[in-house]
Amino acid sequence: MRSKSQSTGEGEEGKKVVVALDLGASKLRIGIFKERKLLDLSVVNTPQGLDEKRFIFAIIKEIKRLLKKHNLDDILGIGIATIGPLDLKAGKVTNTPNIVPHTFELRDPLGDTFKTKIVMANDCVAAVWGEYVLGGWESYHDQVYVTLSTGVGVGVIVEGNLLLGRRGNSHELGHAVINFESELRCGCGKIGHWEAFVGGKNFNNMTKVLAESWRGPRSTAYKEAILGKLDAPKVFKYARLRDPFAEYVVDFVSKASAAGLSTVIAAYDPEVIHLGGSIYLNNEDLLLPRIRSYLFKYSVFEPPIIKRTTFESLTPLYGAASLVYRTPKNLEKYVYVP
Numbered sequence: 001m002r003s004k005s006q007s008t009g010e011g012e013e014g015k016k017v018v019v020a021l022d023l024g025a026s027k028l029r030i031g032i033f034k035e036r037k038l039l040d041l042s043v044v045n046t047p048q049g050l051d052e053k054r055f056i057f058a059i060i061k062e063i064k065r066l067l068k069k070h071n072l073d074d075i076l077g078i079g080i081a082t083i084g085p086l087d088l089k090a091g092k093v094t095n096t097p098n099i100v101p102h103t104f105e106l107r108d109p110l111g112d113t114f115k116t117k118i119v120m121a122n123d124c125v126a127a128v129w130g131e132y133v134l135g136g137w138e139s140y141h142d143q144v145y146v147t148l149s150t151g152v153g154v155g156v157i158v159e160g161n162l163l164l165g166r167r168g169n170s171h172e173l174g175h176a177v178i179n180f181e182s183e184l185r186c187g188c189g190k191i192g193h194w195e196a197f198v199g200g201k202n203f204n205n206m207t208k209v210l211a212e213s214w215r216g217p218r219s220t221a222y223k224e225a226i227l228g229k230l231d232a233p234k235v236f237k238y239a240r241l242r243d244p245f246a247e248y249v250v251d252f253v254s255k256a257s258a259a260g261l262s263t264v265i266a267a268y269d270p271e272v273i274h275l276g277g278s279i280y281l282n283n284e285d286l287l288l289p290r291i292r293s294y295l296f297k298y299s300v301f302e303p304p305i306i307k308r309t310t311f312e313s314l315t316p317l318y319g320a321a322s323l324v325y326r327t328p329k330n331l332e333k334y335v336y337v338p
């Protein structure tokens with residue numbers, strides 16, 4: 001059931017399209033939505049190594065190409081789900097480690113070019129809003145989206161309110177400490193974080209550290225790990241071949257994920273957790289049963305519904321569109337209005 005409190009009129013919505021952007025460290029996804037359905041999708045490599053002006057220009061060029069392809073110029077708004085950290089007030093991404101330029105304005109350049117409403121949020125924050133508005137989970141007022149991917153990210157709705165924080169960077173729970181004695185270093189530079197154990201970009205280092213104290217058989221996966229060459233796809237591939245070291249790593253990753261999720265459950269008391277991100281989506285068969293069993297050990301509360309995210313890898317993109325279709329009240333003050 002659609003809410004009547006949407007900030008955009010239903011009649012107006014029918015004729016116009018929504019442009020949705022999912023800006024990640026490696027991929028830029030742009031979607032055109034009409035009547036809340038994805039009409040077309042473009043996936044390109046995120047432009048890298050450009051100055052700020054050229055970077056924004058590359059994004060604008062791709063949006064224009066997609067709109068021209070369908071002869072569309074009547075835009076209801078542009079929703080942005082982006083890598084963080086954010087400064088929502090300024091409409092900027094600030095000091096992001098994995099994109100060059102590291103700091104760039106996103107909201108106002110798009111607004112000035114397309115003369116339409118621009119709404120932006122962190123990608124996981126947008127994703128949980130996408131589940132709520134377009135994913136069929138509208139009757140659940142407490143929900144969480146978690147991505148297990150290159151990094152670990154979390155988006156949260158409590159009592160129907162999308163949580164943002166001071167600058168749009170709340171619940172960066174990839175950096176929750178799940179092992180305070182570990183020396184395993186996270187991409188952020190600190191130690192013991194959930195993302196250090198589970199994030200795809202830390203796998204080679206994490207598996208090397210595990211291999212150094214492994215006393216089991218010197219298997220193929222072990223030999224690659226000790227050389228720092230055992231990445232996430234290889235771990236899951238070898239685990240499916242019953243390699244004992246790879247199976248141990250999968251179990252370890254599941255345990256770390258359950259520890260992180262139990263922190264999420266204690267913090268937000270959700271009714272449902274949507275799990276996404278390439279590490280999870282590609283390996284749900286191996287991870288979910290183990291995560292569930294460890295959660296029963298760790299979580300003080302009975303675990304909520306835990307499920308695969310509705311739109312697969314496109315949930316942040318659907319989230320971006322949802323930000324336009326129904327702008328959360330607390331985001332309204334950060335919206336570009338032409």
Ligand SMILES: [Zn+2]
Pocket residue numbers: 174175186187188189190193195
């Ligand atoms: Zn960290």
